[in-house]
Amino acid sequence: MTRLPVGRTRTARAVLPVLALTLLHLTAGIGLSQRPEPMSRIVWQDREAKTLMWGELVKVGRGVVLRTGGPIQGFPKLDVDRQELVQMARVGSVLVVGVRDDDGGKLGSGWVAVDLGVDEVPHGNHSDFTYRNPPRVVASVVDENQGNPAHVYVYDNAFFIANDARDGFTMLLPERLTGAAGGYAGTFHRGGGGHITLAAADRKVVYGTWIAGDGPDKGRVDVSDPTKTGDDSLAYTFHLSSGVLHGATANSGRAFFAPSDGVYWVDVDTELKQTSETVAANHISLGEVGENDSPLRTGAFVNHRNWVLFTTGPADAPKLCLLDAAAGTPSVVQLDVPTPDGLSLVVPEVVSALTGKQFAFLFQDRKEGEVEEKLTVVDLDPNGDRDFSDAAIAKTMGVGPSRVEGHFGHHAIDFCDDRRFGFLSNPGNGQIWIVSLADLQVIGKYRVGGMPTAVISVGGEESKH
Incomplete structure (x- = not known):
């Protein structure tokens, strides 16, 4: 390394x-x-x-x-033509960003951890913040052995980095990163393959998806034990009916997956007592489109409390979808988001504003033409009853x-x-x-x-x- x-x-x-x-x-x-x-x-x-x-x-x-x-102080020098910064995520004052190259990870890929230099100081009904030092790199692993990650997740205050070319993932604990002094590289676990997405719960179980659209790995989901490392961490595997899995998350004791047809969910197996034969996969249709009635799909999830948010639909009729992960039988609420020709709706970002309002922000980015790009803001809970089924567009602005x-x-x-x-x-x-x-x-x-x-x-x- x-x-x-x-x-x-x-x-x-x-x-x-x-x-x-x-x-x-x-x-x-x-x-x-x-x-x-x-x-x-x-x-x-x-x-x-x-x-x-x-x-x-x-x-x-x-x-x-x-x-x-x-x-950022100490950030490694990357090849501006051949390396990319990919997803990044934060736990407290620690940020982790992934690094990917154009040669399957052989040039140099991995991750960089940054101490953001800001501490939260709780004071009853509010918090103050201490700005102790400028942001600086506290650990960095970028080499030919990191599997060219694309996705970085946070579950239960731990980082999970999908190592695509290694058919597995790296787990990083922020409490060890801040005291790493350059010596902590996380733990590698087997699970997922191709272009991996991950869902994890309680630091006890991780679901890793396979991107394959056909063959023996079509619809494959690996279930891993993060308390073990390497090949020993792979507990069992199951298959969904649809392949091309690109999207996973965990919420309210359930894991959700995004294949080529709708959404699937399973109950989270934190005790690792299930097997390939006993996993019960539940399917939620997102509808169909086109003359051939092709099933609609999504590609990424965002969590907000007990709700899972994502987008679906054709470019000329996209929708924001909201799914209550804690419901007895989860179902999808869909909201039309008018999008001009030439623009494409992207994954939402969600915030609970200080005013008490719950907002989802959705950009409409340019695919073609010269049309002005937009940002649509959705009021997720207009009547304040914590049920997002009445979500409505609050504003659309140019960006x-x-x-x-x-x-x-x-x-x-x-x-x-x-x-x-x-x-x-x-x-x-x-x-x-x-x-x-x-x-x-x-x-x-x-x-x-x-x-x-x-x-x-x-x-x-x-x-x-």
């Missing part, structure tokens, strides 16, 4: 406001001697430089502004351009821990926008340069006292 050297911090790029007076109440009363108070820290992927950048939303007087901190190339270059959004602001990336024009969750208005637009894609936020107001 080759560990990449810690790189030097490059000169920070200036953040240039695009619309200087769209900031929240940024008018009078801002004293230059006032210390800017951190409101949130954000990290985004720059696909041009193939690195992670960071910045902070800070309060200055009565306004908020976004300022940049530059590249900046994406820069989609295959799986990369899409818009992204994430939300601060205070649940007051969203941070929206526009890959096509190098901008990050700030969205107020109180009124769903864009309150600031900043040119950060490069190609900002995936974004993650951590922390909230430093002190509420």
